[in-house]
Amino acid sequence: MARKLLLTHIDIPGINTFEVYRQKGGYRAVEKALKTLTPDDVLEEVKKSGLRGRGGAGFPTGMKWSFLAKPEGIPRYLVCNGDESEPGTFKDRYLMTHIPHALIEGMIVSSYALGANTSYIYVRGEMMPQIRILEKAIAEAKHAGFLGKNILGSGFDLELFVQPGGGAYICGEETALLESLEGKRGNPRIKPPFPAVSGLYNCPTVVNNVESIAAVVPIINDGGEEYAKIGVERSTGTKLISAGGNVKNPGVYEIELGLSVEEFLYSDEYCGGIANGKRLKAVVAGGSSVPILPANLILKTLKGESRLMTYESLADGGFQSGTMLGSGGFIAFDEDQCIVRNTWNFTRFYHHESCGQCSPCREGTGWMEKVLHKIEHGHGSFSDIDLLVNVAKNIEGNTICPLGDAAAWPVASAIRHFRDEFEWHVTNGAEARQRNYGLANYADPLEPVV
Amino acid sequence: MLSVKHNESVTFTEDMLGKFAEIVRRYPEGRQKSALLPLLHEVQAEFGWLSVSAMDKVAEYLHLDPIEVYEVATFYTMFFLQPKGRFNLEVCRTGPCCLVGAERIMTHLEEKLGVKEGEVTADGLFSWRGVECLAACGYGPVLQIGPEYTFYENLTAEGVDELINELRKKAEGAKLDADS
């Protein structure tokens, strides 16, 4: 059995309550940090752990914390990113639902390290049940003396609040999130200045994903070095992977980084293979924004090496033949799924979610959506396929925030790896038009890959 | 876009005002604008949607210009600027859920309720729409119903029928209570 650090006690009845969480050793990290460590000691452990941000970008958490500006007389903020809107990703919701105190404990230790006395957990508004769960957990922790003034007699004060979003994917982007938390539209800010210098209310701010914050708890309990022993290369520790699409056992799994994709996908401990005895066609490994890979390339790199669930291995081959670990939203497509239709769906999503500030993103996503819709419905031409490649290229790197890239990559990679499927829609327009995905199953005309 | 087809004046109850004050205290002095999204959620939960008068009152409460409230209410998809059905069924329509039949569920809802996306049934009870990924992709197809965002997973057509019947019964029960 793989080691678990975040979900160790997930099956214990009542682990969502303070009492049971505490009985199982919860809030030991707060005691250890506040009583025996300085804020800089905590930072040092997080650095040693090699923890990388679990929100998608994989930026080293210790390094991010060390960039936080600390001018005298100005408050600093820790804001937890619980927006979780990246299609395919549903791990943070799981963690907040079942073991909310892991997040609260992580917030206390992390706020202590950063010198934040007021911290916010921004949760997408649709997660009202989770917001209630977190509010209850906060009240329990406060009642037990782990929040509020002079926590455990350490002199450290912390107030923790949950802030609901309003339904906007873009508010997962950290500066859009800060705008939203200030009560405005979720338009990303131009960087620099980075939040570490000027974030919430123009004060130095750290924004971290739910899972990153929760990982600080085992790092402090066992030490950063222990944490770093798990995993391979610069991918240390454990990672929550949410597996969906056509896998046999969809759900949230905690893996040790370094597990092979093949084992994750096919072993009964994890996904258990593809549902309904079908074959695997493609995988989006890290949430909708990362490049899609055909079955052969997700299982093995172009060099023929077994592909591992790590930041490095998944990225092996760059965008030509690799992808990214991203947020850990693992989506499997069986042999009957239509890549063109899915690409259209994703692009429709990005167009819908573009905040509209920059023209390449606002116009480009809409344009790609229209062209994809046309191809998908059997009215496309070969030049439309090239047009898509061209528009995607012109969005990439030309926008204020990475949503533009996130919209371009799925299109570019789908055409790179499944061009024949796009071409099939062009040459077999009449047949493509007859397909009715909402109502009937259909046989895929393409040779299944693998 | 904000186009005013309906309006409705509202009164904030003592309970609501108490809750508002508690929310505003979460932010530093002078940063009460941060309370805007939480307050709009509270107001929508109470009245079912955000009328212009309701938004104006929120603006007044937070010392904001009304436009600051409108621009936020129009940006976020969760805020309704016109009345919805008493039960607004929101089905995830994003890629991963479509791999497991979300489109079939939406087609079924449309047929079952007899209204198109965004429209309200004649009895005022139901409306439905597709929404984007709800962070539950492993349990799709999924559907949520505000204001508490009750969640229904692994939907089937039969399951949807049952749910609609249950909601109808609930509404009838509430009506009987109110009449007696």
Ligand SMILES: Cc1cc2nc3c(=O)[nH]c(=O)nc-3n(C[C@H](O)[C@H](O)[C@H](O)COP(=O)(O)O)c2cc1C
């Ligand atoms: C369009 C967009 C959406 C994002 N959505 C999320 C999200 O839902 N949750 C999240 O933690 N990070 C999201 N991010 C990444 C955040 O900007 C930020 O990098 C992250 O919260 C930092 O936390 P970490 O360092 O702990 O990963 C998103 C980024 C972009 C560009």
Ligand code: SF4
């Ligand atoms: S890239 Fe898109 S989402 Fe990001 S700021 Fe520009 S328009 Fe907005």
Ligand code: FES
């Ligand atoms: S795609 Fe439907 S919940 Fe994520």
